Amino acid sequence: MPEALERPSDAELIAGWIAGDEAAAAELVRRHTRAVAGFLAAAGAREDLDDLVQETFFRAFRRIGTYRGTAGFRTWLIAIASNALKDLRRRGRGRTVLPLDDRDMADQREDPHDRAVERDLIRRLGQAVEQLPPMQRDVFLMRAQQGAEYGEIAEALETSVGAARVHYHQAVKRLKATLE
Amino acid sequence: MDEQQLERLAADLGRERAEGMDPEATAQAVLRRLRTEPALEPWWRRAGQWPRRHMLQAAAVAAILLATSFGVLQLARNGDGFGAYAAPAELEELATTDLVEVLDSLEIDAPVYELVEVSLYDLSESELSALLEEMEG
Numbered sequence: 001m002p003e004a005l006e007r008p009s010d011a012e013l014i015a016g017w018i019a020g021d022e023a024a025a026a027e028l029v030r031r032h033t034r035a036v037a038g039f040l041a042a043a044g045a046r047e048d049l050d051d052l053v054q055e056t057f058f059r060a061f062r063r064i065g066t067y068r069g070t071a072g073f074r075t076w077l078i079a080i081a082s083n084a085l086k087d088l089r090r091r092g093r094g095r096t097v098l099p100l101d102d103r104d105m106a107d108q109r110e111d112p113h114d115r116a117v118e119r120d121l122i123r124r125l126g127q128a129v130e131q132l133p134p135m136q137r138d139v140f141l142m143r144a145q146q147g148a149e150y151g152e153i154a155e156a157l158e159t160s161v162g163a164a165r166v167h168y169h170q171a172v173k174r175l176k177a178t179l180e
Numbered sequence: 181m182d183e184q185q186l187e188r189l190a191a192d193l194g195r196e197r198a199e200g201m202d203p204e205a206t207a208q209a210v211l212r213r214l215r216t217e218p219a220l221e222p223w224w225r226r227a228g229q230w231p232r233r234h235m236l237q238a239a240a241v242a243a244i245l246l247a248t249s250f251g252v253l254q255l256a257r258n259g260d261g262f263g264a265y266a267a268p269a270e271l272e273e274l275a276t277t278d279l280v281e282v283l284d285s286l287e288i289d290a291p292v293y294e295l296v297e298v299s300l301y302d303l304s305e306s307e308l309s310a311l312l313e314e315m316e317g
């Protein structure tokens with residue numbers, strides 16, 4: 001049997017964790033750690049990234065009973081990650097805004113000029129994303145970075161699909177204005 | 181810059197730092213916390229364990245809040261439209277961005293959004309105020 005068919009779904013792993021299977025929880029963390037970290041890094045997490053990722057999964061597993069399964073598990077995690085970041089900032093820590101590390105820059109183009117232009121664009125985009133209102137930032141990153149559909153974004157952020165669309169288009173409008 | 185280019189760049193945000201994470205180490209750290217940090221009981225169970233003095237204090241605060249709310253409600257009903265003019269006065273103090281956020285938070289159904297074509301920011305403050313008041317009835 002191909003390996004892909006043997007891979008348990010998120011829903012199966014969640015059911016496993018609810019039944020007390022730690023291995024199921026560990027697999028969910030392995031599967032989604034980098035997506036959660038990518039969101040948090042783009043949303044402005046700096047040296048707290050490791051702690052925030054752990055906190056996100058910890059909160060998710062503790063309140064797994066509230067996950068209704070209507071949004072994707074990853075999108076639900078992203079919403080929890082956003083709250084964890086907000087709580088950290090509210091406590092007065094994590095406010096240090098450092099310039100984006102060079103490691104954050106896409107480095108796929110061979111031409112030095114193209115690469116420099118792309119790096120500059122990503123640096124400016126990163127700064128502009130951090131300046132967005134939290135709801136616009138979350139909707140934009142969930143859709144543009146994580147590829148989530150409006151329906152599941154709305155479900156995860158407890159808003160309507162129409163409102164999610166508005167937030168996304170407002171974010172795009174602001175980002176384009178900043179970058180142009 | 182078009183939307184596709186923006187989305188392509190956004191997909192790269194934080195990518196390198198995310199790839200620097202160790203998912204296995206994160207999984208083990210999360211499991212350790214789950215084993216060592218006790219789960220909080222729901223507040224209604226914790227409330228049953230409060231000392232009697234705290235229970236009485238909480239009941240007193242709830243009674244005061246209830247009485248105050250009732251008083252304010254009566255004032256709003258009998259005080260020459262107190263409630264009616266309070267809202268516009270507050271709205272006038274809001275900036276355009278705040279008004280847009282308030283409008284967004286009302287979770288208007290799709291047809292209204294289609295009507296404004298996601299351009300609430302294009303409305304003036306007075307237009308936004310009028311729209312909000314209209315929707316609040």
